[in-house]
Amino acid sequence: MSAETSSSSAISDVEGVSLYDVDHPAPVIEPPRKRTGKTPKGSRTNFEMYAWLFMRLSGIVLVVLVIGHLLIQLVLDGGVSKIGFAFVAGRWASPFWQVWDLAMLWLAMLHGANGLRTVINDYAERDNTRFWLKMLLYTATVFTVLLGTLVIFTFDPNIR
Amino acid sequence: MPAGTLYRGREGMWSWVAHRVTGVLIFFFLFVHVLDTALVRVSPEAYDEVVATYKTPLVALLEYGLVAAILFHALNGLRIVAVDFWAKGPRHQKTMLWTVLGIWIVLMVGALYPVLGHAVREVFGS
Numbered sequence: 001m002s003a004e005t006s007s008s009s010a011i012s013d014v015e016g017v018s019l020y021d022v023d024h025p026a027p028v029i030e031p032p033r034k035r036t037g038k039t040p041k042g043s044r045t046n047f048e049m050y051a052w053l054f055m056r057l058s059g060i061v062l063v064v065l066v067i068g069h070l071l072i073q074l075v076l077d078g079g080v081s082k083i084g085f086a087f088v089a090g091r092w093a094s095p096f097w098q099v100w101d102l103a104m105l106w107l108a109m110l111h112g113a114n115g116l117r118t119v120i121n122d123y124a125e126r127d128n129t130r131f132w133l134k135m136l137l138y139t140a141t142v143f144t145v146l147l148g149t150l151v152i153f154t155f156d157p158n159i160r
Numbered sequence: 161m162p163a164g165t166l167y168r169g170r171e172g173m174w175s176w177v178a179h180r181v182t183g184v185l186i187f188f189f190l191f192v193h194v195l196d197t198a199l200v201r202v203s204p205e206a207y208d209e210v211v212a213t214y215k216t217p218l219v220a221l222l223e224y225g226l227v228a229a230i231l232f233h234a235l236n237g238l239r240i241v242a243v244d245f246w247a248k249g250p251r252h253q254k255t256m257l258w259t260v261l262g263i264w265i266v267l268m269v270g271a272l273y274p275v276l277g278h279a280v281r282e283v284f285g286s
């Protein structure tokens with residue numbers, strides 16, 4: 001901080017005589033992170049803010065979806081021992097549970113992938129490493145989401 | 161602590177570390193889980209065979225660990241939301257963490273019998 005702003009009284013009359021008035025306006029301080037023509041492409045949108053918001057909103061919905069899922073699969077009606085092809089066929093006969101699983105698949109995968117993106121950005125310091133780790137992450141995410149979606153929509157209880 | 165680090169220790173940092181570790185673990189589980197569920201498109205036998213491993217005592221222990229990870233991540237996630245959106249959240253973050261851990265312990269005790277009961281019966285005879 002310069003001596004002008006810290007020690008003398010640019011702030012108010014209470015602390016002394018102001019250096020600035022209508023004829024001698026205080027210097028304009030540019031907002032430090034203002035977007036200009038020189039801002040790199042990656043930071044010209046609010047992507048990171050929306051990603052931050054998505055983590056919180058999807059998290060709240062996932063509490064219901066995932067804990068409900070665990071309750072059904074591991075606790076109710078005999079726990080894991082009841083799970084099998086016939087059990088899945090019974091559940092996916094209902095559009096309600098299809099939509100439940102579909103929402104859980106998409107939200108959990110996008111939430112987890114975005115979380116892992118943050119983790120990679122934090123720890124992979126070399127540009128090349130970071131880039132390839134994220135490509136691997138995005139590939140695995142797209143593959144998993146598409147496979148899971150396909151499985152729900154094409155499930156066939158009479159496969160044989 | 162090394163010089164120049166941003167880490168501050170205490171409840172804030174350790175809850176963040178645990179949130180990160182559990183989040184990554186759950187993501188890796190989910191990847192495998194979608195693959196094993198996809199076996200319903202191969203054949204009922206292929207699916208039932210893999211699910212049979214889910215019912216062994218050792219994997220039951222892993223399932224208990226998964227439940228522990230999910231429950232912590234979910235409860236602490238709600239705490240993070242409260243810290244960010246509730247005006248008094250930051251001031252109560254420590255109290256909320258102990259509340260999270262309290263609820264977590266109660267739920268984990270509640271999950272003992274449903275998740276591990278069958279494994280105990282198998283190992284020690286019914």
Ligand code: HEM
Nearest residue numbers: 066073083088091101104105108148149151152190197223
């Ligand atoms: C060990 C605990 C778990 C067991 C035994 C289990 C069991 C199952 C079963 C039997 C299905 C078939 C469909 C159904 O019945 O709804 C399924 C599907 C699914 N589960 Fe789980 N689950 C577990 C944990 C989780 C967790 C923690 C998540 C989320 C993070 C999850 C996410 C999903 C998703 C997204 C699907 C749909 C898969 C697809 O689209 O092909 N599951 N699970």
Ligand code: HEM
Nearest residue numbers: 055059062063108112115116118180183184186187234237
């Ligand atoms: C059960 C409900 C869930 C809630 C309430 C929740 C909440 C949250 C929140 C609020 C964050 C943001 C942390 C931050 O920005 O500092 C977060 C991060 C994360 N979540 Fe979740 N989440 C849930 C489920 C899941 C699931 C199912 C997965 C995995 C598929 C997951 C993986 C992650 C990862 C990897 C991170 C990044 C951690 C980090 O950056 O340190 N979460 N979670």
